[in-house]
Amino acid sequence: MIRTKQFLPHSVASESGADGTILLRSNYELGPVAKNTGEWLHSWADQAPSRVFLAERYGAGWRKESYAATLQKVRVIAASLLARGMGPDTPIIIMSGNGVDHGLLSLAAQYVGIRTAPVAEQYSLIHGAHGRLQHAIELIHPKMAYVVDADQYGEALKLDALNGVEIVASRPGSNTKVTAFDDLLKGDTGVDVDGAYSTVTPDTVAKILMTSGSTSAPKGVMTTQRMMCVNQTQLADSLPFLRERPPRVMDWLPWNHVFGGSHNFNMMLANGGSFFIDDGKPVKGLFDRTLENLSMETGTLVFNVPLGFSMLLDALQKDNGLKHRFFEELDLIFYAGASLPQDVWQGFEQMAMEVKGEIPLMTSSWGLTETAPATMMQQEPTERSGVVGVPMTGITLKLIPDSDMRCEVRVKGPNVMPGYFEAVEKTADAFDDEGFFITGDAMVFVDKDDLNKGMRFDGRMSEDFKLLSGTWVRAAGLRIDMLAALAPLAADLIVTGQDRNEIGVMIFPNRDALQAAGYSDEQDNGALACPQLLAELHHRLNERAGRISGSSTRVTRAIVLAEAPSLTEAEVTAKGNLNFRKVLTRREALLKRLYDDADSGVAKL
Numbered sequence: 001m002i003r004t005k006q007f008l009p010h011s012v013a014s015e016s017g018a019d020g021t022i023l024l025r026s027n028y029e030l031g032p033v034a035k036n037t038g039e040w041l042h043s044w045a046d047q048a049p050s051r052v053f054l055a056e057r058y059g060a061g062w063r064k065e066s067y068a069a070t071l072q073k074v075r076v077i078a079a080s081l082l083a084r085g086m087g088p089d090t091p092i093i094i095m096s097g098n099g100v101d102h103g104l105l106s107l108a109a110q111y112v113g114i115r116t117a118p119v120a121e122q123y124s125l126i127h128g129a130h131g132r133l134q135h136a137i138e139l140i141h142p143k144m145a146y147v148v149d150a151d152q153y154g155e156a157l158k159l160d161a162l163n164g165v166e167i168v169a170s171r172p173g174s175n176t177k178v179t180a181f182d183d184l185l186k187g188d189t190g191v192d193v194d195g196a197y198s199t200v201t202p203d204t205v206a207k208i209l210m211t212s213g214s215t216s217a218p219k220g221v222m223t224t225q226r227m228m229c230v231n232q233t234q235l236a237d238s239l240p241f242l243r244e245r246p247p248r249v250m251d252w253l254p255w256n257h258v259f260g261g262s263h264n265f266n267m268m269l270a271n272g273g274s275f276f277i278d279d280g281k282p283v284k285g286l287f288d289r290t291l292e293n294l295s296m297e298t299g300t301l302v303f304n305v306p307l308g309f310s311m312l313l314d315a316l317q318k319d320n321g322l323k324h325r326f327f328e329e330l331d332l333i334f335y336a337g338a339s340l341p342q343d344v345w346q347g348f349e350q351m352a353m354e355v356k357g358e359i360p361l362m363t364s365s366w367g368l369t370e371t372a373p374a375t376m377m378q379q380e381p382t383e384r385s386g387v388v389g390v391p392m393t394g395i396t397l398k399l400i401p402d403s404d405m406r407c408e409v410r411v412k413g414p415n416v417m418p419g420y421f422e423a424v425e426k427t428a429d430a431f432d433d434e435g436f437f438i439t440g441d442a443m444v445f446v447d448k449d450d451l452n453k454g455m456r457f458d459g460r461m462s463e464d465f466k467l468l469s470g471t472w473v474r475a476a477g478l479r480i481d482m483l484a485a486l487a488p489l490a491a492d493l494i495v496t497g498q499d500r501n502e503i504g505v506m507i508f509p510n511r512d513a514l515q516a517a518g519y520s521d522e523q524d525n526g527a528l529a530c531p532q533l534l535a536e537l538h539h540r541l542n543e544r545a546g547r548i549s550g551s552s553t554r555v556t557r558a559i560v561l562a563e564a565p566s567l568t569e570a571e572v573t574a575k576g577n578l579n580f581r582k583v584l585t586r587r588e589a590l591l592k593r594l595y596d597d598a599d600s601g602v603a604k605l
Helices: 037-047 067-083 100-111 127-140 193-198 225-238 258-270 287-296 306-318 320-327 342-356 424-429 475-485 511-517 531-545 580-586 588-594
Strands: 012-016 022-026 052-058 061-066 092-094 116-118 144-149 166-171 205-210 220-224 248-251 274-277 301-304 332-335 361-363 365-367 374-377 387-391 396-401 406-412 437-445 455-460 490-496 503-509 555-560
Touching: 022 387, 037 067, 037 100, 037 225, 037 258, 052 067, 052 100, 061 067, 061 100, 067 100, 067 193, 092 100, 092 127, 100 116, 100 144, 100 193, 100 205, 127 220, 205 258, 220 225, 220 258, 225 258, 225 374, 248 258, 248 287, 248 301, 258 274, 258 301, 287 306, 287 320, 301 306, 306 320, 306 332, 306 342, 320 342, 342 361, 365 387, 455 475, 475 490, 490 580, 503 511, 503 588, 531 555, 555 588, 580 588
Parallel strands: 052 274, 092 116, 092 144, 116 205, 144 166, 248 274, 301 332, 332 361, 503 555
Antiparallel strands: 012 022, 022 396, 052 061, 205 220, 365 374, 374 387, 387 455, 396 406, 406 437, 437 455, 490 503
16 A cells, blocks of 8 residues: 655664663654744744634634734733733633634743643533542642633632632623633733743743543643653654644544644644644534534544544545545544554554555554653554554663563653642652663563564553462553454443453443444343343353463453443543542442342343
């Protein structure tokens, strides 16, 4: 197949320590790095003043802000913030999702050294998740809070933790105590915006990003200007086509998450690109809005999670016109969050060849909130998903292998955080005695004899467990395998078996798939008890058992959970990740049922 050539070939160097550790780094030099995000904004406002930077849906069309208009509004908003006496110690908490005003406020704060803290909008909009919002407010101690609509977010704005905090809303509605966002656009000529901008250095903290809280209470990651600016240089070093023509995206990924808010947002700003905000999502009832938006504007890059790509593939197969518009200028297909199913991968390859006669770079990377995020990149073409590539420029990986060459990964580089906000002990625990950030993730080499083929993500070290026999179970890899074996019946699942004799799975079902297959919704104390469904699960477990060997991968029992994972009970994070420990603790009775041989609601071999 013909593939685009706009990539940097892998080239890594390695050295081994006496203790068996491996240091892995890129052979390429890190390119020039901007001082701060304001430098990008000034550059593109000068080079391409009329080019669209930010856009969101407005009625039947789009509200668009050019680079020149963005710079002008950023400076005016920054003046209004400074006039209120705001600075590095008076953060702004942003409680709404993606939007033009959200972006302008964030850039204005960064422009003069004021920290922002974007949090998941679900924490404000879902009553039961207000505890997460309360935790963030009490940690951040903001002087200002922003929401897009004061009526829509009215319940959250009544939290005691926001007493004394100025509330700003794009649509104040009926709340007379709320400052209209338009008031910030009046500016203040009595403050020195240029002077404040001159004090913003690479070490200035630009924003505080909350971790997902999937393994502990959410922590605030101090994200500096250097982290964000270096990471965009690293990305463009790996993907030279970003510098060859201005990129364009139609993107929904939330800005409270490092992938959407730092990786994607700053990729447009750093390279003079255009960011069209997709107000749809890959969920039932909202994906039609994404398709409507794509019918109006398509991108040169596309970012999504595997579920989103699966839904998009199906839609493109049904709409030939949209398929051609989608692929005609596409340089990159980038998935994150999990491996892209191979049939989806191949479907996009085939469509690209049909439309363009060549395949865009299909890839992924690896990183964390603490690393800004991109740290490893599969920057050259590969035939399948799941590979996260090699270290990017300026980064050193410390790999600590076990006897099977499964490596714990630690990271050092200019894109790594200085620490967690107001958490000295947690910061100290996060780094080893050589200054490497301890990620807790595991990797394996695609080919241990050719390191340039890159590495594959192999789960969290903390997710692994032992059976009573002493056999180690690599839960992350097994989870991916079981999701494939149970597709499309399982939306997600948890692998169980710690301190037990057998491996089991607790399944969160794909309700649409169950309905389409004609399975009933019979329930029995928190589990689905449809005999036909249990028989199908037994068949699939048995079929898989005939194809594998070894107790570390043999799954012998399954239970289907009737209740979806709860955000309010912290079973699932705002990013959609399962909190395995919370699910197992909250549903302890169902875990016990899974290992009860007399229970008729369990599929077992």
